[in-house]
Amino acid sequence: ESVLTQSPGTLSLSPGERATLSCRASESVNSAYLAWYQQKPGQAPRLLIYGTSTRATGIPDRFSGSGFGTEFTLTISRLEPEDFAVYYCQRYGSSPRYTFGQGTKLEIK
């Protein structure tokens, strides 16, 4: 089973700063099938990035994704107050078809 490990577990930053979130896979992931989600308390996850680097509809351009193989990154260039949330990476593959990372909590410093 392919495992996704996100780091750090918690990231404390201030509005206006740059956030870099990591997602490492135990097996190589097809870049077309790596996605990122944002989840706020009491809400469903929201798709941010799919295909490693394509922003979903309505997602601001301060969010960007990159990576290849087993190392993927979500970058938020300048944090806005509404960006503080939990972020999950997700990969599509086989057995199981989808797995998620354990999440990175982005909190206000």
Place this chain on the structure above:
Amino acid sequence: QVQLHQWGAGLLKPSETLSLTCAVSGGSFSGYYWNWVRQPPGKGLEWIGDINHTGYTNYNPSLKSRVTISMDTSKNQFSLNLSSVTAADTAVYYCARGQIGDFDSWGQGLLVTVSS
């Protein structure tokens, strides 16, 4: 704008069967995969399984023996049954629309608690 609305029993006893339904409105049922994902309180996301418009299903091997996902295309609905529940199945359950690789629309989530 597609919307997913889900419902079902929120409190179950151990050994009972969890049954949830998700209704899809504002979009086509065809051409997508319809997923169930769960999230135990304070924890991360776990994919349960999916079904496509032809009725083909995929399940997480960790739950496969207890899960059935079905659909009613005439009503644009799909359903989740999870048998023999235990406290470990307590979670918020989400339905979600996806194409291969990601889930672009989600239901509002439903907390299902298993307790004697």
